[in-house]
Amino acid sequence: MAAVLTPQGEDFPRWYQDVVAKAEMADNGPARGTMVIRPYGYAIWERMQAELDVRIKATGAENAYFPLLIPLNYFSREAEHVEGFSPELAVVTHGGGEELAEALVVRPTSETVIGEFMAKWIQSYRDLPLRLNQWANVVRWEMRPRLFLRSSEFLWQEGHTAHATREDAVGYLMTIHLDVYNDFLVNVLAAPTYLGMKTPRERFAGALNTITAEGMMRDGKALQMVTSHDLGQNFARAFEVSFQSEDGQSEYCHTTSWGASTRLVGGLIMTHGDDQGLVVPPRVAPIQVVVIPVRDDDAVAAAVGRIVDELAAAGVRARADQGRGSFGRRVTDWEIKGVPLRVEVGPRDLAEGVVTLVRRDTGEKVTRPIEGLAGAAAALLEAVQADLLVAATVRRDSATRDVGSVDEALEAAQEGFARLPWTAVGEAGEDRLNAEAVTVRCLTRPDGSVPESIEETDLLAIVARSY
Amino acid sequence: MAAVLTPQGEDFPRWYQDVVAKAEMADNGPARGTMVIRPYGYAIWERMQAELDVRIKATGAENAYFPLLIPLNYFSREAEHVEGFSPELAVVTHGGGEELAEALVVRPTSETVIGEFMAKWIQSYRDLPLRLNQWANVVRWEMRPRLFLRSSEFLWQEGHTAHATREDAVGYLMTIHLDVYNDFLVNVLAAPTYLGMKTPRERFAGALNTITAEGMMRDGKALQMVTSHDLGQNFARAFEVSFQSEDGQSEYCHTTSWGASTRLVGGLIMTHGDDQGLVVPPRVAPIQVVVIPVRDDDAVAAAVGRIVDELAAAGVRARADQGRGSFGRRVTDWEIKGVPLRVEVGPRDLAEGVVTLVRRDTGEKVTRPIEGLAGAAAALLEAVQADLLVAATVRRDSATRDVGSVDEALEAAQEGFARLPWTAVGEAGEDRLNAEAVTVRCLTRPDGSVPESIEETDLLAIVARSY
Numbered sequence: 001m002a003a004v005l006t007p008q009g010e011d012f013p014r015w016y017q018d019v020v021a022k023a024e025m026a027d028n029g030p031a032r033g034t035m036v037i038r039p040y041g042y043a044i045w046e047r048m049q050a051e052l053d054v055r056i057k058a059t060g061a062e063n064a065y066f067p068l069l070i071p072l073n074y075f076s077r078e079a080e081h082v083e084g085f086s087p088e089l090a091v092v093t094h095g096g097g098e099e100l101a102e103a104l105v106v107r108p109t110s111e112t113v114i115g116e117f118m119a120k121w122i123q124s125y126r127d128l129p130l131r132l133n134q135w136a137n138v139v140r141w142e143m144r145p146r147l148f149l150r151s152s153e154f155l156w157q158e159g160h161t162a163h164a165t166r167e168d169a170v171g172y173l174m175t176i177h178l179d180v181y182n183d184f185l186v187n188v189l190a191a192p193t194y195l196g197m198k199t200p201r202e203r204f205a206g207a208l209n210t211i212t213a214e215g216m217m218r219d220g221k222a223l224q225m226v227t228s229h230d231l232g233q234n235f236a237r238a239f240e241v242s243f244q245s246e247d248g249q250s251e252y253c254h255t256t257s258w259g260a261s262t263r264l265v266g267g268l269i270m271t272h273g274d275d276q277g278l279v280v281p282p283r284v285a286p287i288q289v290v291v292i293p294v295r296d297d298d299a300v301a302a303a304v305g306r307i308v309d310e311l312a313a314a315g316v317r318a319r320a321d322q323g324r325g326s327f328g329r330r331v332t333d334w335e336i337k338g339v340p341l342r343v344e345v346g347p348r349d350l351a352e353g354v355v356t357l358v359r360r361d362t363g364e365k366v367t368r369p370i371e372g373l374a375g376a377a378a379a380l381l382e383a384v385q386a387d388l389l390v391a392a393t394v395r396r397d398s399a400t401r402d403v404g405s406v407d408e409a410l411e412a413a414q415e416g417f418a419r420l421p422w423t424a425v426g427e428a429g430e431d432r433l434n435a436e437a438v439t440v441r442c443l444t445r446p447d448g449s450v451p452e453s454i455e456e457t458d459l460l461a462i463v464a465r466s467y
Numbered sequence: 468m469a470a471v472l473t474p475q476g477e478d479f480p481r482w483y484q485d486v487v488a489k490a491e492m493a494d495n496g497p498a499r500g501t502m503v504i505r506p507y508g509y510a511i512w513e514r515m516q517a518e519l520d521v522r523i524k525a526t527g528a529e530n531a532y533f534p535l536l537i538p539l540n541y542f543s544r545e546a547e548h549v550e551g552f553s554p555e556l557a558v559v560t561h562g563g564g565e566e567l568a569e570a571l572v573v574r575p576t577s578e579t580v581i582g583e584f585m586a587k588w589i590q591s592y593r594d595l596p597l598r599l600n601q602w603a604n605v606v607r608w609e610m611r612p613r614l615f616l617r618s619s620e621f622l623w624q625e626g627h628t629a630h631a632t633r634e635d636a637v638g639y640l641m642t643i644h645l646d647v648y649n650d651f652l653v654n655v656l657a658a659p660t661y662l663g664m665k666t667p668r669e670r671f672a673g674a675l676n677t678i679t680a681e682g683m684m685r686d687g688k689a690l691q692m693v694t695s696h697d698l699g700q701n702f703a704r705a706f707e708v709s710f711q712s713e714d715g716q717s718e719y720c721h722t723t724s725w726g727a728s729t730r731l732v733g734g735l736i737m738t739h740g741d742d743q744g745l746v747v748p749p750r751v752a753p754i755q756v757v758v759i760p761v762r763d764d765d766a767v768a769a770a771v772g773r774i775v776d777e778l779a780a781a782g783v784r785a786r787a788d789q790g791r792g793s794f795g796r797r798v799t800d801w802e803i804k805g806v807p808l809r810v811e812v813g814p815r816d817l818a819e820g821v822v823t824l825v826r827r828d829t830g831e832k833v834t835r836p837i838e839g840l841a842g843a844a845a846a847l848l849e850a851v852q853a854d855l856l857v858a859a860t861v862r863r864d865s866a867t868r869d870v871g872s873v874d875e876a877l878e879a880a881q882e883g884f885a886r887l888p889w890t891a892v893g894e895a896g897e898d899r900l901n902a903e904a905v906t907v908r909c910l911t912r913p914d915g916s917v918p919e920s921i922e923e924t925d926l927l928a929i930v931a932r933s934y
Contacts (some may be wrong), residue, residue: 027584030541031571034534036584039599040533064509067501068535068573068604068620069557074497087564090536093574095619096608104498106535106559117494117503126791132506137535137604141563146620153535324593444753463790 004332007275008344012219017147019269020146023278023337026147033145033152040337041148041265043286045155048264049135051188051284052157055180059172061131066113068137069104074112083351088140090152106139114160115239122253124244148266149223151446156261162241162253169254170230170452176258177211177450185225185438186282189264190281190388191215191271192396193225194417194462195450196442199430204257208232211450214441216396217270220416222441223463224269228258266467271392272361277337279361281388282377284382289318290339294327294346304345307355307373308431314374316381337358340384341377361388382436400462406432409463413438422459438465471799474742479686486736490745490804493614500612500619504729507804508615510753512622512732518655518751519624519727522647526639528598528626533580535604536571541579555607557619573606578724581627582706589629589720591711596635615733616690616934620867623728629708629720636721637697637919643725644678644877644917652692656731657684657748657855658738659863659882660692661929662917663909666897675699681908681929684737687883688856689908689931692734695725698704733934738859739828745805746828748855749848756785756844757806759813761794761813771812774822774840781841783848786916802827807851808844828855839932868927873899877932880905889926905932 004022006014020026025041028034037045053063065356067093090106093099109112114132123128135157142152145162159176161369163169185191193213209230214222236242236252245251263347272279282288291307294301304320311318321330334342344356355373358365361384361400368376399416403409406429412418422443425433430440441462471489487493492508495501504512520530536559545553557573560566563609574580581599602624609619626643630636644662652658660680670677676697681689703709703719712718739746749755758774760767771787778785788797801809807879811823822840825832828851866883870876873896876885880900889910892900897907908929912918917927 027587029534030538030580030583031534034536035532036534036580037532039531043529045532046530061533062506062510064506065502065504065512065514065622067498067503068606069498069501071497089562090571092557092559093560094558095556096610097556104557113497113503116497120494137533137820143563155532174867278866288889367705 196444222466278338282336500609663911689933744803747805
């Protein structure tokens with residue numbers, strides 16, 4: 001079969017573009033940097049949202065919705081936001097048919113307006129913790145846009161919480177990072193990451209600590225999948241989010257913020273995709289099984305319909321492809337879309353009461369009886385899900401080199417990740433890495449857990465090029 | 468108990484404001500006309516979304532996402548959009564730190580950009596029907612904003628579909644209007660409406676036909692709950708959405724559009740709310756049952772916890788109120804929030820193994836054994852759901868007067884709806900009604916079904932003041 005996509009090894013960015021287009025994930029919008037998320041791409045995002053949302057709610061957070069348009073003066077309250085018409089902002093100057101007395105910013109994040117309402121809603125320790133989450137679009141002007149990875153408008157969830165004590169805030173933040181984000185990344189996206197804290201220079205402005213999950217893409221570069229920020233009392237002080245404590249004192253809240261965006265779709269593509277296209281893990285796949293007739297034949301078509309109905313009744317997201325075009329072409333199309341399992345139904349197999357199941361990840365083919373197919377398909381989907389995680393973990397581990405110096409790290413980062421003692425890097429080492437477009441992605445403990453403090457001994461730096 | 472809310476009969480708009488604030492549904496945002504949807508209000512909207520989304524998908528439509536920012540020139544393609552910086556548009560003139568060569572509009576609807584992509588994606592009859600839906604925020608500058616009912620930014624779904632024939636388009640539109648919207652309104656919101664077509668002057672600009680569902684609010688005014696538009700080939704002609712037919716001809720598609728917004732939350736409040744606050748139908752209630760201890764007591768508190776767990780295990784959305792404050796104050800608060808069922812647990816009842824259930828809609832109290840309470844609660848919730856629909860239907864019917872002339876209609880519209888033969892109104896009659904801020908809400912058949920054509924004989928006009 002002729003290659004439909006640019007091979008990854010030939011030109012990875014081109015491969016990415018090809019996959020996004022040919023799998024009908026997204027298109028460029030009419031205005032620079034904007035994105036049209038097509039139904040197949042959006043269905044994947046919807047599944048990500050559903051999986052994240054149920055986990056977020058299980059921590060006690062509630063969803064709310066804050067306005068898109070925010071007065072410009074909200075962006076000069078915090079030192080980090082002083083720039084005014086900062087390059088990242090899209091600014092509305094006209095509304096109601098006339099020039100506005102005060103310009104409005106299309107939110108690049110909702111933290112300023114959420115800060116204002118937290119201050120209003122929180123009076124006493126009884127109002128704490130206040131745990132809010134918002135699913136919304138945000139706009140950050142993007143000079144070098146790339147679908148899903150860097151777009152001027154993107155979709156995300158942003159969580160903002162206020163707590164009475166630092167312990168409660170940090171504890172909650174770890175729950176979000178581990179039980180929500182990492183559980184989702186590992187068990188839904190099958191995407192292993194390095195968990196750790198950012199170095200001071202890579203931290204979110206104003207945060208005491210930023211925790212990250214750094215995934216390895218198939219070209220060896222890192223993608224920051226999610227981040228969670230411990231804002232200490234800095235944010236509360238800027239927005240006057242204070243509360244009356246049990247003993248009657250007025251105190252500033254301890255706040256957190258955390259977000260995951262449509263960037264995860266890009267991360268999914270680049271974690272599992274191969275030269276045949278997308279590879280979508282079953283738990284996040286809008287279509288888990290596609291059932292294709294090998295030949296145009298009424299009996300086969302009827303069998304395909306029955307099989308899809310039985311799979312659907314068993315809770316498997318199945319779809320028939322009774323479409324036109326050659327069998328080979330349709331197989332290629334479903335491979336590009338990364339549907340985890342393909343069921344091929346032919347007249348000869350049908351006579352024997354069997355079908356062929358083909359795994360997208362390994363290409364492995366097995367013959368199974370039509371009787372009880374749903375159970376066999378569900379078991380195979382579980383195997384695909386588990387094997388994708390193993391395969392991605394093996395790729396990550398084998399492309400991570402333990403080194404001892406910044407020089408070696410720079411060399412290793414040309415192919416994958418480098419891991420070395422943070423003491424061997426330090427501020428000066430970070431300067432040297434950054435000069436070569438390589439960064440410290442995070443600091444982790446030797447056992448892979450998230451450090452509590454940058455002062456811990458034995459910290460390891462994960463170093464890589466990144467998106 | 469002192470009245471917490473302005474009574475409806477005294478000042479309905481004030482009552483509405485009070486309910487929205489005291490039930491913690493929404494707040495005004497910092498920029499004029501913007502809205503902060505608080506967790507309780509947003510949870511109701513999320514339930515509406517889920518109920519609508521499953522019905523929309525069942526018709527074969529797929530969700531997608533189009534950009535927020537649209538080049539200004541997109542708004543001069545259609546005759547209806549020629550105004551340029553029209554008063555309803557919010558216009559972005561700066562981005563990337565500089566003035567833009569071409570201004571961008573914050574979408575007031577996505578029809579222009581969806582039209583462009585439909586034209587791109589549709590080549591042949593094989594690509595039809597194309598059925599897209601989008602959940603998104605839109606901005607329409609609002610001079611006299613009102614939370615949920617008229618806000619500069621609101622949340623909605625907008626469906627846009629393209630078909631090969633008018634029959635297919637109109638058939639699909641009726642599926643949306645009846646099987647999606649009306650089923651949702653009747654069976655989820657318990658909101659009876661008048662279904663019908665708009666008169667030519669009330670139609671959506673560019674539509675051949677606009678179908679509506681007009682609800683009656685408790686002050687006798689109408690609220691347009693949803694609308695569905697038959698755009699014929701007008702839209703396709705403006706955006707060059709054409710296809711190659713089976714016999715090789717190039718033809719314009721027949722398109723539809725249809726939407727439902729956060730306005731429905733306002734409609735819900737004003738359909739069922741009373742002087743004690745919100746009344747939320749069980750199927751859309753984020754909290755269906757609140758369980759309250761009558762007295763602060765360890766055994767009672769433990770029983771409350773067990774009851775909530777059992778209700779939750781049975782699929783009832785239940786919450787314990789172990790909070791502080793007087794019992795009476797807490798009861799009032801949950802009444803304002805409109806939670807359909809309240810379970811009161813007291814030490815004496817507990818000794819007898821029973822609890823008291825109180826219906827929010829009727830105030831009726833019944834005693835039920837704790838053993839098997841989940842079944843009793845579920846049955847009562849079903850009864851509340853059904854009775855709310857009956858009560859709203861009785862209110863609507865008794866406040867709808869059959870009259871014979873425009874004069875009588877004007878009089879009847881001061882209290883409720885008027886219904887009269889369309890032949891008794893006509894263009895001139897509409898002028899007279901409109902002069903008194905009364906409108907023809909829709910034209911229906913005598914049996915309440917939606918007419919296919921304004922030329923049908925026996926059409927009835929539903930006439931009212933409106934939001």
